[in-house]
Amino acid sequence: MKIKIIIVFLIHIFYNFIYQFIKIYKAMKKNVVFGFLGNVLDQRGKGKRRWKHWRPTIDLCHQPNMPVTQLELLYFPNDYNLLCETVKDIKILSPHTEVNPIEVNIDDPWDFEQVYTFLFDISKNYTFNSEQEAYYLHITTGTHVAQICWFLLAESRYFPAKLLQMSPPKKATLIENNEIEEDDLIALTPCGIMSIIDLNLNRYDKILTRFQQYAHQATELLKSGIATRNPQFNQLIAEIEQVASRSHAPILLCGPTGAGKSFLAKQIYLLKQTNHQIKGQFVEINCATLRGDSAMSTLFGHVKGAFTGANLARTGLLKNADGGLLFLDEIGELGLDEQAMLLKAIEEKQFYPYGSDKPIQSNFQLIAGTNKDLKQAIAQGEFREDLFARINLWSYQLPGLVDRKEDIEPNIDFELARYAKEYGIMPRFNQQSRNAYLNFATSPQALWQGNFRELNSSIIRMATLAPQANITIEQVEQEIKRLNQNWTSTQNSYDDLIPVEIDEFDRYQLEKVLEICQKSNSLSEAGRQLFAISRTKKQRSNDADRLKKYLAKFGLSWEIIHSKNG
Incomplete structure (x- = not known):
């Protein structure tokens, strides 16, 4: 009776082991590898001699720690005989591996466009099942062009795969005795080293640390090494660093005169130059200095005889900035005609010099600076809304x-x-x-x-x-x-604006309001600063109207204040 109990117990343990094994096996992902058949590295001798040499595609399926379930093997028509021999040898070494040959129908394996298009089409037509299968791209074989294309397709996730590279054994043993039987040669086939490259760089601590160091150096460059202690400004600079390093879109720097817009624009240029993202020069102009025909000429150039005094043709600043960075400070001072031409130049990378019907090409990055409230300028018809939309993708308010x-x-x-x-x-x-x-x-x-x-x-x-x-x-x-x-x-300078019969309490308050109005470029800008706290508690705020009514109590208006300032 005891023997029966022991046997039943052992049977129970055995079946439980089998159940757990099947459960683990089902949970394991199947390994699917895409790779080219190497017509040099995979073709190493005929007959028994081929087993004496290391062959990467054969070795790929010979790894005990990573069995290949399915090999999507790409081959060129001229290599069909090599394909047949390779498939046969894989079946000998790794009978569990299913080989799926894919014929490569391109004319030139060194033509980047042809190779990339062919591999891209495979990715679009392949049914990926990442929950049950793990995918790898074998980069040891194939041309350098093919290896680059594998990398690009994996990095862009068209192939949800990791890169896989095979290396020969560190100490390859040459087998010289031709009398050894083929079965023994198969058993002695050199087994190389497999390296898996995961393009998720966050997993590589050293690389991530280097990235962080470079990002820190970049922000220090933008701040010119000044140990900024203001957390909001540090956060702003960190974002500008990311944008400057990754984007060629226009950047709008807003802030009062002297806040450092021009300085920051130059530092952004130096950062992009350090990162080899820009080759042209840094070109700067204050738009407040541009008036009339000279504005068009300075920015876009002109042909000879375009206007009175145009005795020679002129290359404009936009052309000078080709391949570089153009900083237009006080862009809100540009005339509407110049704004329209600038918008065309930004969007189409071309423009017409003043007096010419032949377009000029110029690919520049724009940084614009302003101390104006451009939204207010749009409402007053002084600034184009479409240009504002184009330059306002990345907008930053620099504090005073x-x-x-x-x-x-x-x-x-x-x-x-x-x-x-x-x-x-x-x-x-x-x-x-x-x-x-x-x-x-x-x-x-x-x-x-x-x-x-x-x-x-x-x-x-x-x-x-x-x-x-x-x-x-x-x-x-x-x-x-x-x-x-x-x-x-x-x-x-505003004493004559303040009424004589006024309480000291009201005088001190009014003096501060007039001071802020003087430094501001619009009624709205002054209102936002004066009512910065109370405006957050209202669903709708009209700072300009509140300020206008306050000034009216003392017989003042925005126009009177700024006519005095002029």
Whole structure:
């Protein structure tokens, strides 16, 4: 009785083992490999001699750790005899492997277009089942063109596959004795090394680390090495780095005068040049300086006699920027005709010089800068909506210096270093003078109406006047006085706009409103800054209307303020 129980128990264990084995076997994915028959590497001798040499396609099916379930073997018609011999040898070494020959019907195996098209058609017509099958592309055999095409098709996921490469044994043993039987030769067939290349680079720690290093170096280049401490600006620069590295689309840089739009555009150019993404030159123009016929001529060029005074033909800036980067600062100042021609040049990569009926080709990347509210300009009929839509794919608002006061200290060091590079003298603060200047520069009293450009001017003045390049506390105090006078004179220029009979409370408030209106380019821009908090609590906000009504209480309007400013 005990023996029967033991036998039943053993039978139960045996069947459970078989069940688990079948379950695991079913869960295992089948390995499907696509590859070319190598008419050089796979053809290594006739008769018994072929077993003495390493053949990559044979070795592919001879790997104990990765059995090939199905081999999609591509061959050229001239290699049909080699195909038959190879299929026969695979059946001997790996009877479980099903070989599916695919005839390659192309004229030139070194023609990239023909090879890629043929392989692409295979991918589109093949029924992939990634849940039950794992796919590999064998790149050891085939022309270099075929290997490149395999890579491109795997990287773009037309083939949901990994790349597979075979290498000969590290120490291949040559079999010289011709008297050895073929069965023994088969058993002694050299077994090489299989390498699987996964194109998901996130799995390669060293490569990923290098990518992160390059990305960090790129953002440092955009910031010119300035240790930016403002998290929002750091995030903005990180995104601009990605866009600049991966896209050739226009970029729109918005922000107040002196916020660093021109500087950033130059750094983007240097980044693209470092990455070998651009070959042409950096071309820059402030559109506010363009007027009349000279605007058309400067941007698009002209032919001889196009207008009065056009004695010679001229190549415009758009042509000069061919293959490079064109920075149009203050693009909102362009006339509507120039805007229409610019839109055509961006979209079609060609334009007509002034007075010519022959188009000029120019492939440039555009970076545009503006301190205007372009949406407001569109509403007022001053800017084309279609051009705005084209340049607004990547739009970034650069903050002014007052919104990045934590970055003032590293920018002071940057300006000192830049002065030293230009003039050969390194100016320095002592501890007392540095603290005094820094405390003032980051205080609410520092308006920095000219932003980083004004900070640069301030440092240059102190560095130039510093005895033996040592910036003293006396110089700092003089500079603070000079800055305050500049800002006060700007504020006092509106004294005649403020009513005489007004409470001090209202006077201080109105002075601040007038100051913001002066720095802004539109009523809407000023309103957004003045009502930045309360506007978030409203479903619909009309900042311009609120500001207009506030000014009307004191008999003021946007036109009166800016006519005074003019």
